[in-house]
Amino acid sequence: MGKKKSTPRIVYRYLGKEWAWGQAYPYYKKPIIEIDPRLGAKRMLEVICHEALHIALPHLTEHPPKSKAYAKGEAEIDRLGKALANVLWKDGYRKVLINKHHTPVLLTRNKVVKPKKNESRRNHR
Numbered sequence: 001m002g003k004k005k006s007t008p009r010i011v012y013r014y015l016g017k018e019w020a021w022g023q024a025y026p027y028y029k030k031p032i033i034e035i036d037p038r039l040g041a042k043r044m045l046e047v048i049c050h051e052a053l054h055i056a057l058p059h060l061t062e063h064p065p066k067s068k069a070y071a072k073g074e075a076e077i078d079r080l081g082k083a084l085a086n087v088l089w090k091d092g093y094r095k096v097l098i099n100k101h102h103t104p105v106l107l108t109r110n111k112v113v114k115p116k117k118n119e120s121r122r123n124h125r
């Protein structure tokens, strides 16, 4: 039996080039979920649920990317992610920035970088 998979780490990164709101890397030793920081609160919750499900249920999309089986698995993940996010949202779960000056850590290709001071100010005022 394999070890229990660790809880994924969420990192925030602009994902424009990937044409995605979020991405999951289920096969990393420590799984990573990437989220586009520009998403609104509700969409962000939905995308986090969606990507977490990719990591929890990797078999659903273990098929060639353009196959019917893959599309079916993706549709299932999408349905589950929306269902989960809707329940949580309805019950009042929201992202809260604890620290007034908190800015999500951004991940570039290989390293974690903190946004520049003037950037974080622009984003939160």
Ligand SMILES: [Zn+2]
Binding pocket: 050, 054, 074, 077
């Ligand atoms: Zn997906």
